[in-house]
Amino acid sequence: MDGNGQTTGRVTMQQVAAEAGVSVSTVSKVINARYGVAPETFEHVTGVINRLGYEASLVARSLRNTRTNVIGVLVADFEPFSTEVLKGVADAIRGTGYELVAYSAGGRVDEHVGWERRYLSRVMGTLVDGAVIVTPTVTDVQYDGPVVAVDPHTGRSSLPTVAADNLQGARIAVDHLIELGHRRIGMVTGRPDLVSAQLREQGYRDAIHAAGLRVDEDLLALGAFDPEQAREAARALLTLPDPPTAIFAANDISALATLDVAVELGIDVPGAVSVVGFDNIPESALAHPPLTTVHQPMRQLGRDATAMLVALIAGEEIDDTHITLDTTLVRRRSTASLEVPS
Numbered sequence: 001m002d003g004n005g006q007t008t009g010r011v012t013m014q015q016v017a018a019e020a021g022v023s024v025s026t027v028s029k030v031i032n033a034r035y036g037v038a039p040e041t042f043e044h045v046t047g048v049i050n051r052l053g054y055e056a057s058l059v060a061r062s063l064r065n066t067r068t069n070v071i072g073v074l075v076a077d078f079e080p081f082s083t084e085v086l087k088g089v090a091d092a093i094r095g096t097g098y099e100l101v102a103y104s105a106g107g108r109v110d111e112h113v114g115w116e117r118r119y120l121s122r123v124m125g126t127l128v129d130g131a132v133i134v135t136p137t138v139t140d141v142q143y144d145g146p147v148v149a150v151d152p153h154t155g156r157s158s159l160p161t162v163a164a165d166n167l168q169g170a171r172i173a174v175d176h177l178i179e180l181g182h183r184r185i186g187m188v189t190g191r192p193d194l195v196s197a198q199l200r201e202q203g204y205r206d207a208i209h210a211a212g213l214r215v216d217e218d219l220l221a222l223g224a225f226d227p228e229q230a231r232e233a234a235r236a237l238l239t240l241p242d243p244p245t246a247i248f249a250a251n252d253i254s255a256l257a258t259l260d261v262a263v264e265l266g267i268d269v270p271g272a273v274s275v276v277g278f279d280n281i282p283e284s285a286l287a288h289p290p291l292t293t294v295h296q297p298m299r300q301l302g303r304d305a306t307a308m309l310v311a312l313i314a315g316e317e318i319d320d321t322h323i324t325l326d327t328t329l330v331r332r333r334s335t336a337s338l339e340v341p342s
Contacts, residue, residue, distance in 0.1 A: 016049065030045040071098050072131040073101070073102045075103070075105070076105045084302070085150055092307055130313045131145070131147050138153075148306075161322050162308070175210075176329055178211045178213075180246070180337045184245050204248055218240070230258065234261040247273060249277050259291070270333065276335060294330070301325065
């Protein structure tokens with residue numbers, strides 16, 4: 001066990017038996033739902049297996065002798081990004097003979113970094129032949145089947161990965177605002193622990209510097225990809241004595257929150273402030289005004305990750321296990337040229 005009392009490495013049936021205070025044969029019977037185990041013992045051993053998390057499914061891996069023809073998709077929560085990725089996975093498995101099971105961590109990722117280790121172990125080898133994990137917090141996972149990560153928090157890893165070009169996407173967003181004449185450009189930033197958010201902030205800074213401008217740190221406010229925090233960040237920017245004339249938000253959820261705050265403050269968009277998001281979730285086109293945003297090919301992320309996973313399950317060699325997809329600007333009505341007073 002580590003310093004936090006959590007088991008490290010792969011757990012055996014012997015360890016499960018020792019933890020539960022029963023014999024190895026009893027653990028085997030519980031795993032296989034065989035007769036000969038008292039109900040209270042069955043419940044006790046099952047509780048130990050659930051508490052150990054991934055170790056329980058690794059115990060069961062020796063029982064695997066056939067494929068399930070099921071692909072698993074593990075997400076932190078069913079929010080707009082992961083939902084679009086999931087649609088892409090569903091697109092990709094049509095005609096492959098595979099079925100799909102989706103597993104959510106229930107949005108409790110901040111409290112449980114490493115959730116993918118536990119949930120992967122519960123499905124890998126017994127329920128699914130391979131898995132796509134969406135925005136995993138860690139990627140140092142090894143299981144009895146292939147795993148592909150979509151937009152991992154830590155960037156590239158030993159796992160195959162599929163991600164969008166976050167750096168270039170942020171650059172084209174800010175370049176668009178600069179081309180419209182904006183010079184005082186704010187940013188509602190993402191979560192500082194995520195590589196994708198770091199790259200989007202770096203793209204913002206790169207574009208500002210490339211235009212010969214100075215980055216004003218007072219114009220960056222932490223939104224953390226959280227709607228309520230993004231609202232507070234937008235409010236802080238829009239109520240500055242010298243507010244920005246444009247705001248780049250690190251994702252569409254934050255940009256939509258910025259639009260809401262502008263309405264509350266009586267600030268016209270795009271007349272008084274232009275707003276650009278990132279992702280191009282379906283809701284962005286329905287905003288008032290419709291949101292200019294960076295299109296991240298979310299469904300394509302899911303399709304490409306699944307195509308790679310199916311190939312890996314089949315034992316095929318993959319030429320490129322780290323795919324980066326292009327991002328593009330989608331111009332709508334939340335941005336406009338800066339009107340300079342005469």
